[in-house]
Amino acid sequence: MSSNEAETEDAGSIVLWNDAHPGPDMISTRTLGFWLYMLTDAMLFASIFTAYAILWHNNAGGPGAEQVVHLVPAFVETALVFASVFAFGIAMAALKRGRQGSVVRWIGVAFLLGAGFLGMEIHEFAALAQQGIVPERSGFLSSYYTLVLTHGLHMLFGLLWMAVMVAQVLRQGFTEGVVYRLLNLRIFWHFQALIWVFIFTFVYLQGKL
Amino acid sequence: MSHQQPNPLDHPEVRLASTRGYLTGFLLSLALMGLSFGLVATHALSQFYGRVAISTIALLGVLAQTHFLFHLDWSETQRWHTLGFWLTVPLLVLLLGLSIWMFHSLDARAVMSGMG
Numbered sequence: 001m002s003s004n005e006a007e008t009e010d011a012g013s014i015v016l017w018n019d020a021h022p023g024p025d026m027i028s029t030r031t032l033g034f035w036l037y038m039l040t041d042a043m044l045f046a047s048i049f050t051a052y053a054i055l056w057h058n059n060a061g062g063p064g065a066e067q068v069v070h071l072v073p074a075f076v077e078t079a080l081v082f083a084s085v086f087a088f089g090i091a092m093a094a095l096k097r098g099r100q101g102s103v104v105r106w107i108g109v110a111f112l113l114g115a116g117f118l119g120m121e122i123h124e125f126a127a128l129a130q131q132g133i134v135p136e137r138s139g140f141l142s143s144y145y146t147l148v149l150t151h152g153l154h155m156l157f158g159l160l161w162m163a164v165m166v167a168q169v170l171r172q173g174f175t176e177g178v179v180y181r182l183l184n185l186r187i188f189w190h191f192q193a194l195i196w197v198f199i200f201t202f203v204y205l206q207g208k209l
Numbered sequence: 210m211s212h213q214q215p216n217p218l219d220h221p222e223v224r225l226a227s228t229r230g231y232l233t234g235f236l237l238s239l240a241l242m243g244l245s246f247g248l249v250a251t252h253a254l255s256q257f258y259g260r261v262a263i264s265t266i267a268l269l270g271v272l273a274q275t276h277f278l279f280h281l282d283w284s285e286t287q288r289w290h291t292l293g294f295w296l297t298v299p300l301l302v303l304l305l306g307l308s309i310w311m312f313h314s315l316d317a318r319a320v321m322s323g324m325g
Contacts, residue, residue: 027220028286035290039297046301050308075246082239085278089231096226098218179217190278193238194271200242201267205249209259 027180034184038191041154045195048147049202058139065207068133068144070124074204077120078196081155084113085193092186098174103182104166110189111162114155121152147203151195158189221286234277241270 056065091106125145128134135145165185168178217223245263248254254262275281281291 025220027217027222031222032289032293036293039293042297042301043304046304050305053305053309054312071246071250075242078242079239082235082242086231086235089226089234089278090228092223092226093228093231096218096223174218176214176217179220179223183222187279190274193278194274197238197242197267197270197274201245201263205245205263206260208249209256209263 026176027183030180031183031187035187038187041191042195045150045198048143048150049198052143052147052203055139055143059141060138062138062141063133064140065144065203068128068141069204069207071204071208073120073124074200077117078200080113080117080120081193081196084110084117085190087113088186088189092182095174095179095182100169100173103169107162107166107169111159111166114159114162114189118152118155118159121148121155125149144203148199151192151199154188154192154195158185158192161185161188225280225286230277230280234274237273237277238270241266241273 059065087106087110091103091110094102094106125148133141135142162185165178165182168181172178245266248259248262253259275294279290279294280287281294282288283291
């Protein structure tokens with residue numbers, strides 16, 4: 001296959017400089033690309049954490065972090081996120097052994113634990129809103145809602161992604177495409193646990209210190 | 210070009226998965242967060258030392274996760290992931306540190322009464 005004679009080659013079939021080079025394969029290329037994307041997501045979270053760090057004392061006479069956060073439910077949420085991440089890890093170990101049923105079951109467990117986390121979070125914020133503790137009340141509350149719910153939104157998209165992957169594993173089996181998407185979902189899901197360490201520490205625990 | 214399609218399950222990144230590693234990561238993260246939780250719930254430390262303690266524990270938790278969950282090491286398949294991560298860390302530190310410093314020094318120099 002020589003690419004230097006093709007002057008009118010269409011964009012879809014252009015190969016990069018040296019296609020004979022035993023470089024990164026399709027799966028590695030895509031997981032690296034997705035990992036770099038997740039690192040830009042880390043920049044997004046760093047910006048929101050920055051806003052929170054600057055605003056969290058500005059409660060404008062309204063409730064502060066100490067009144068808003070509750071440690072025990074937050075620790076249960078922590079356990080749910082970590083357990084969900086662990087369940088997804090077991091699914092990846094089952095993938096290594098090529099066990100389709102086991103992969104689907106453990107992604108199902110990860111889904112349920114993640115949904116449990118999201119349910120608790122929605123309950124927590126619904127209770128706050130009912131007491132009139134809404135984001136527009138103060139700088140602290142705007143940044144608190146933004147930070148915690150941005151993570152919650154990531155969790156929601158992770159759950160949707162899991163549902164899609166279960167369908168793809170069942171319909172297509174372990175093709176190259178399905179496998180790299182499972183690897184990327186692992187990165188995405190584990191990343192949520194990493195962010196949660198910071199939210200639990202610097203929002204919940206810090207609020208009660 | 211011969212197309213001998215290799216089995217995707219033989220890919221080194223699939224082979225990285227380890228139930229024992231994930232279990233260790235899970236237990237270690239949960240234990241560290243439990244320790245922080247205990248320190249704050251019992252008010253065992255002053256505010257300053259409490260802040261130092263929970264920040265240090267969070268850092269250890271993150272390091273445990275990068276090792277056991279993200280497999281960030283210098284092996285052939287993971288080295289670019291690891292490099293990307295460690296080159297992002299200074300950016301995060303600069304973003305957080307410099308922004309907080311700017312606003313902190315602004316607060317110190319300007320009296321913004323009535324701002325909420």
